[in-house]
Amino acid sequence: MMEQRIMQTIALVDDDRNILTSVSIALEAEGYKVETYTDGASALDGLLARAPQLAIFDIKMPRMDGMELLRRLRQKSDLPVIFLTSKDEEIDELFGLKMGADDFITKPFSQRLLVERVKAILRRSANREAAAANAGSGTSAPKAKDDAPSRSLERGQLVMDQERHTCTWKNEPVTLTVTEFLILHSLAQRPGVVKSRDALMDAAYDEQVYVDDRTIDSHIKRLRKKFKMVDNDFDMIETLYGVGYRFRETA
Numbered sequence: 001m002m003e004q005r006i007m008q009t010i011a012l013v014d015d016d017r018n019i020l021t022s023v024s025i026a027l028e029a030e031g032y033k034v035e036t037y038t039d040g041a042s043a044l045d046g047l048l049a050r051a052p053q054l055a056i057f058d059i060k061m062p063r064m065d066g067m068e069l070l071r072r073l074r075q076k077s078d079l080p081v082i083f084l085t086s087k088d089e090e091i092d093e094l095f096g097l098k099m100g101a102d103d104f105i106t107k108p109f110s111q112r113l114l115v116e117r118v119k120a121i122l123r124r125s126a127n128r129e130a131a132a133a134n135a136g137s138g139t140s141a142p143k144a145k146d147d148a149p150s151r152s153l154e155r156g157q158l159v160m161d162q163e164r165h166t167c168t169w170k171n172e173p174v175t176l177t178v179t180e181f182l183i184l185h186s187l188a189q190r191p192g193v194v195k196s197r198d199a200l201m202d203a204a205y206d207e208q209v210y211v212d213d214r215t216i217d218s219h220i221k222r223l224r225k226k227f228k229m230v231d232n233d234f235d236m237i238e239t240l241y242g243v244g245y246r247f248r249e250t251a
Contacts, residue, residue, distance in 0.1 A: 008122060009033045009052035013043040013069065014084065015061045023056070026111035027118065040064030044072055047079065054080045054122055056114075070099050080121050080178070084109075102177050104215055124178045155188045156250040158236070172230045179204050180223050183216070184247075187237065192249040194240055220245060 010032045014020055017038070024034040035052060037043035041063040047055060055073075057066035064072075070081055082103045102121055105114055153160040157170045165181060167174045176184065186203035187195055195203075197216045204219070220237060227234040236248045 008054075009035060009050075010118065011035050011037065011043065011047055011052040011055040013037045013040060013055065013061065013066070014058035015039060016058070019058070019084070022111065023114060026115055030115055030119075032118075040066060040069035044069055047073060048076060051077065051079060053125070054082070054118060056082045056084060056118075058084045059086075067099070070101060074100050080125050082114075082117060082121065100177055102179055104218070121178065124182070153185060153188055155191055155247065156236075158188055160185055160188065169227055169230050169234065174226050174230055176223070176226065180219055180226075183219050184223055184237075187245060187247040191247045194244045194246045196244040200245065 008031075010027050012020060012023055012027075012034055013036075014023075015038050020036045020038070024036060027034050035046065035050070037046060039062050040057075043055075043057075044064065057069055059066040061069075066083060070083075073079060073081070078100070080102045081100070082105060083101050084107060085104050086107055103117055105117060153162070159168045160166070160181070162185065165176075165178070167176050167181065167184070182204045183200050186200055200216050204216075220239075224234070224237055227236070238246050238248055240246065
């Protein structure tokens with residue numbers, strides 16, 4: 001609804017004033033309020049004082065780069081973050097995913113692509129917050145017509161609760177971003193079945209929004225690292241080179 005979207009604020013942090021102007025125009029045309037910052041240090045103060053619904057960070061900036069800004073922000077907030085990155089910044093991308101970035105967009109990019117990514121992440125974030133609020137208040141979420149119970153997926157030692165956005169492995173919690181959760185859930189729904197990168201893109205991005213193979217691969221790498229922090233022997237996500245990924249079948 002446009003009334004709801006007008007209330008949503010996007011923080012845009014970039015030292016390139018051309019990008020600040022063009023992206024602001026594109027987002028405002030969709031009904032979002034945009035707050036802009038030209039460096040990470042001033043952005044951090046603003047983000048903590050007036051939390052937006054989503055933030056977009058450039059990586060290379062003066063005073064405080066996007067990586068340091070995300071690191072400090074994650075100490076106090078799980079605000080969804082999209083990074084703007086250059087094609088030669090693959091190492092930065094992996095570090096960003098490790099610290100909890102939700103998505104990456106490679107420059108140069110189309111304004112339409114950015115807007116669709118923003119919509120998708122805000123939609124998923126809103127669904128997660130609504131589910132958490134229902135759980136915290138003791139209010140039951142509306143049931144489907146068949147009165148199905150809470151949507152929980154169990155695959156061996158893996159338990160994923162979609163309504164609460166929680167994930168555990170061997171009863172140990174594993175903290176996942178929205179995108180990581182959706183990718184893993186897609187794989188775990190059908191163990192042994194290979195999911196192509198295109199299929200995982202569809203599962204993670206709600207709409208037919210373009211992301212390149214490297215983005216999906218980076219999310220998979222981060223998923224493996226997070227589970228290995230809980231269980232060093234974790235090997236449930238298999239790679240079939242040239243085909244895709246699958247969740248290992250258990251005996």
